[in-house]
Amino acid sequence: MADLLRLLLRVAEKAANVARVCRQEAPLFELLVQEKTGDDKNKKFVQDFKTLADVVIQEMIRHDVGAQFPEMADFIQGEESNKFENGLGESVTVTVCSTVEETATLLATVLDGDHTAASLLARAIHQDPETIELSTDGLTIPVSPAELGIWIDPIDATSQYIEGREEALTEGHLSPSGLHCALVLIGVYLRSTGEPVMGVINQPFNHKSPTGGGWSGKHYWGVSLGNINVCSAPRPKDGQGLSVVLSSSEKPVVKEALTSLCGPDKLMYASGAGYKILCVIQGLADAYVLSERSTFKWDSCAPHALLRALGGGVVDLSKSLQSSCGGCDCKTELTYHQPYAECKGAERWANRGGLVAYKNSSQLHSITEALKGKL
Structure with missing residues (x-):
């Protein structure tokens, strides 16, 4: 269980980094706040990017926890649905793929072909944070991840x-x-x-x-x-x-x-x-x-x-x-x-x-x- 806690601290820090990257990188930040300008041609897409930032974090956590603890995979729930409709009316299910390139390709379909934003987001999703120190002093919890x-x-x-x-x-x-x-x-x-x-x-x-x-x-x-x-x-x-x-x-x-x-x-x-x-x-x-x-x-x-x-x-x-x-x-x-x-x-x-x-x-x-x- 200490392993689960360490994993959750690590994926939460990865999630925090994605949240920071969405505000720090200009192509992502513009998508995040674009609706304030009021003149974007596709309101639905702009509205969706806020949800996309949430969803990529949620799916990243689901992916990482499910990979290490497969017995928990079907019991990881979040606020957001991971299904999107892009500007062409195509339905896209957002998941975290095995490589940065594959994740970027998938995200580009949601982002109407914006490969720059998709690549920035994919790199943040796949980037591991520094090791987080956890002093559990031999913490043992009498329960199974299952x-x-x-x-x-x-x-x-x-x-x-x-x-x-x-x-x-x-x-x-x-x-x-x-x-x-x-x-x-x-x-x-x-x-x-x-x-x-x-x-x-x-x-x-x-x-x-x-x-x-x-x-x-x-x-x-x-x-x-x-x-x-x-x-x-x-x-x-x-x-x-x-x-x-x-x-x-x-x-x-x-x-x-x-x-x-x-x-x-x-x-x-x-x-x-x-x-x-x-x-x-x-x-x-x-x-x-x-x-x-x-x-x-x-x-x-x-x-x-x-x-x-x-x-x-x-x-x-x-x-x-x-x-x-x-x-x-x-x-x-x-x-x-x-x-x-x-x-x-x-x-x-x-x-x-x-x-x-x-x-x-x-x-x-x-x-x-x-x-x-x-x-």
Whole structure:
């Protein structure tokens, strides 16, 4: 299992490099942001390139993990479909081929013959990152890869990634928007129970070199299974009072209830579901509350595993409000193995009851008590 964790850290860094290359290389960057100019002849294609950046990352992770752990290959899922229609109306299935040249040829069919962009993208997909140091101190996990499934969010907070504002990160402070909100998320769960057991988060745009050396990233990982709880992030310290991060579009009734609980200075706002849960992992906020059904299994699986390793978790808000256990029990914790059969498409994997990501159960209890009867 330590081998699986090392592999996920490596492929997440490869994914982060693809995300950076799409912004650094002019032919790819122009495709990424071209719709802002408003005069491209093929709107559908321009719109598709954003999704293509997501898909090539997703398929690269699927390819690399499936190659090393073939027993997991059929249980690696992601946010995106890998089928595209190019400008000629041809349907193309995006996969990672065995060579750079073959991948570039395939991508060129999606990119309407743009071989320069296709070659740049293919080289990034096939480029191995430097070895990532992993201090597991003999970490052994009593589970087989054949018992596991994976959720991938190739670029969480895509809108922030496209917009590309280069906000400076201040140590110890949440920053509400910008490139740093875009994350690569890879979560591992038990197929039998849906319990999240391993997560890798890569933040491709963590630090920009002041000397023009470009962006460098940062990664986080966690393992939580039974008595094994290990995380690369330190356990967050309890701050003064209770702080909560929300989406700016959160319902007014939720904002009002939490303002009464926390005080107006302790409510914060940020972009990206993954980034908001990362803020809880880092101790920049005590909890993340979302009343809408606007997140999905791929958004929450990876950071959920890290929070569990730190003593927290992610629960279904709706179920927690109905619970007699203060919102925290095995029936309210989010799981990742069963779709909503009555739904179609992405909605099958929605976190339909909203969610609360929390550091400790007493804070979760305070939040659910404040929201009871309001939703």
